[in-house]
Amino acid sequence: MPPKDVEAGEHRTSIAVWDLVSPLLIGRTAKVKVGAKCAAGCQLTDHRVEIHDAAGKTIARGGLGGTPWPGTSGLYWADVEFPAPAEAGKHTFSVTSEHGGAHSEFSFVAVKSPDHSLTIQVHDKTTKETIADVEVRLGVYRSITDARGLATVDVPKGSYALTVWKLGYELFSTELSVDDTTTIEVEIAVEPEPEQPYWM
Amino acid sequence: MPLGGGTSLQKKYGIVDSADQVYLDHTNHKNSEFRYCDRDLVRMWADENAATFEFLIENGVKFNDEKPEMVNGGSVPRLFIAKVFSDDLAETIDGRPGSGLVRPLEKSARAKGVEILLKHKMTRVIRENATSGRVLGISATSENKTVNIRARKGVIIATGGHTSNVAFRRMFDPRLTEEYQVAGEPWTKQNADGEILAMDIGASLWGTSNQSNDGGRSVTKTRHIGVRYGYENLRWEPKSPMFQQAGGSGLTVRSFQNLILVNQMGERFWNEMDNSYAFLSACLGTNGNLGRDGKANGGGPIWAIFDSDAVVREKWNPKPPNVDLNGWFFSADTIADLAGNIKNPYQRRPIPAGVLEQTVNKYNGFVDAGKDSEFGKPGPMYKIQKPPFYAAWSTPILHDTLTGLKINTKCQVIDRNNQVIPGLYACGESAGGFALHGLPRVTVFGRVAGREAASANAS
Numbered sequence: 001m002p003p004k005d006v007e008a009g010e011h012r013t014s015i016a017v018w019d020l021v022s023p024l025l026i027g028r029t030a031k032v033k034v035g036a037k038c039a040a041g042c043q044l045t046d047h048r049v050e051i052h053d054a055a056g057k058t059i060a061r062g063g064l065g066g067t068p069w070p071g072t073s074g075l076y077w078a079d080v081e082f083p084a085p086a087e088a089g090k091h092t093f094s095v096t097s098e099h100g101g102a103h104s105e106f107s108f109v110a111v112k113s114p115d116h117s118l119t120i121q122v123h124d125k126t127t128k129e130t131i132a133d134v135e136v137r138l139g140v141y142r143s144i145t146d147a148r149g150l151a152t153v154d155v156p157k158g159s160y161a162l163t164v165w166k167l168g169y170e171l172f173s174t175e176l177s178v179d180d181t182t183t184i185e186v187e188i189a190v191e192p193e194p195e196q197p198y199w200m
Numbered sequence: 201m202p203l204g205g206g207t208s209l210q211k212k213y214g215i216v217d218s219a220d221q222v223y224l225d226h227t228n229h230k231n232s233e234f235r236y237c238d239r240d241l242v243r244m245w246a247d248e249n250a251a252t253f254e255f256l257i258e259n260g261v262k263f264n265d266e267k268p269e270m271v272n273g274g275s276v277p278r279l280f281i282a283k284v285f286s287d288d289l290a291e292t293i294d295g296r297p298g299s300g301l302v303r304p305l306e307k308s309a310r311a312k313g314v315e316i317l318l319k320h321k322m323t324r325v326i327r328e329n330a331t332s333g334r335v336l337g338i339s340a341t342s343e344n345k346t347v348n349i350r351a352r353k354g355v356i357i358a359t360g361g362h363t364s365n366v367a368f369r370r371m372f373d374p375r376l377t378e379e380y381q382v383a384g385e386p387w388t389k390q391n392a393d394g395e396i397l398a399m400d401i402g403a404s405l406w407g408t409s410n411q412s413n414d415g416g417r418s419v420t421k422t423r424h425i426g427v428r429y430g431y432e433n434l435r436w437e438p439k440s441p442m443f444q445q446a447g448g449s450g451l452t453v454r455s456f457q458n459l460i461l462v463n464q465m466g467e468r469f470w471n472e473m474d475n476s477y478a479f480l481s482a483c484l485g486t487n488g489n490l491g492r493d494g495k496a497n498g499g500g501p502i503w504a505i506f507d508s509d510a511v512v513r514e515k516w517n518p519k520p521p522n523v524d525l526n527g528w529f530f531s532a533d534t535i536a537d538l539a540g541n542i543k544n545p546y547q548r549r550p551i552p553a554g555v556l557e558q559t560v561n562k563y564n565g566f567v568d569a570g571k572d573s574e575f576g577k578p579g580p581m582y583k584i585q586k587p588p589f590y591a592a593w594s595t596p597i598l599h600d601t602l603t604g605l606k607i608n609t610k611c612q613v614i615d616r617n618n619q620v621i622p623g624l625y626a627c628g629e630s631a632g633g634f635a636l637h638g639l640p641r642v643t644v645f646g647r648v649a650g651r652e653a654a655s656a657n658a659s
Contacts, residue, residue, distance in 0.1 A: 014536035014553070018507075018585040022568045035587060037533040071508055071588045075533035090565060104536070104557060106585075107565045135581055137570045163570065163579040167455050167513070171578050
């Protein structure tokens, strides 16, 4: 219910959409968090949010929960599941909130089911030690290395841009083809310190 | 302190250097910082390098006994770091090594009888005639009284540059409007006081191209975001007596992968990872301002936009004293609300919520695709999606004054008719002709100015 003494026009509401793991697999169900915030401070528990596909068709609904998202002042939220599109490529869907008539958009990439696995072993170029928590991107596919410096990315057969990066290291990138399940090794170099780290 | 030419510490570490090599390293035409310099001044500076280093040691400056580093595009290592003077933050700028230079020199000068007047403001340089004759002294105000101070041998202008003076700095770069803050403030303002008073009696400026040579550190990328003063090499700590005026320490950016930078319109404008002057020029660009309101210059505020996941990755605590909530840092539950929350004296119009949402959505699409097809940010890594969201002041901050009064190799100030102004000297960032960052320039010219003035005939 809205707080007392609030005019109807003051219920400007805005939306956040997060925790959507991209890419989505065609034919699977995707899960996303949707939050809504009323400028008037309304408690939005059980208020409805909807997801619409690119054609505007409503493909999922959810009811906002009773507790604001941690760290926010009043963003009520819900987990909403929706069917991934049937076509590969980039898609932009929209989200609406019945409270305040809010509207927002989010985008993602849909892909075919992968048929190969590429395992990447990441080392420090100088020390040759394996590195954990390295971001690995293979085109739109992504993974992160484990404690052994290993990351596995499931991808369809094809050519990809491989990008490997961790905070404090230089970005590594190369082009490669994946036509089988395989393992490759990558070395990344520590980023140099700024030239003049002193106040002079 | 990057001084060379064969200093005692260079010799200790087996480094072979010479005044000629120092000169060649600082006149390389490929370096835009040196391209527009007065090479006669650079030659004098090179010749005086080693002697100035020994002068500093003789006057109490202590250097860390560590192998020097390469600096300023030099061909041999010259950078020795001064020992921090003390742990007392009232005596240093947040424990930076510059205190190890200035405080011993102050101590040495006082021991030699120098009186330092910190409550006097120079208001005039007195010359025999308006623009001719010898300089006789200065006028100053103190506690609402005007005093005239006679100079027996000379007056040395060393008032610290001009970057805090918006009108003055815009003579060299009209883009540098009032939104650009200055490194070193709020500790001290560099108001061009000495330059202006010297110009009043006929002094000329010199090497003015140096101030906007698209190199060096006249304009710098902010690294400590969410505060007014975010110069990369100076992070104000809460224990500093200046902290109340600084307003916050800032969130130190370890990687610009964790955020996007948007302009006053809420739009991205460049690859955030770029540290070159191309990035700074983009910050100083029109940024959507069509100039219809008579305020066409300046690039306007630049805001870092990021989410709670970025806060975790960077290990930030986005609260005071790390950020300044008085117009320099904002948060909100949604991107649309964040746009509405941004209120700052230099943000002349609100950022439209829809524009900022669109900017973030587009960038998130680049992250999905693994490619920034708009500005070429390499491998855009992270979406901006998880609430709460943040906007932090990330507008470039000014630092070096690289032009000033025209001087000769004795640091005598030259007038508009290319004649020496008798009895007037200039050094430090008040003097023009040599666009070198930091202390090596100011110590050498300061020592030469003092020596020449001291050896002049008394009037």
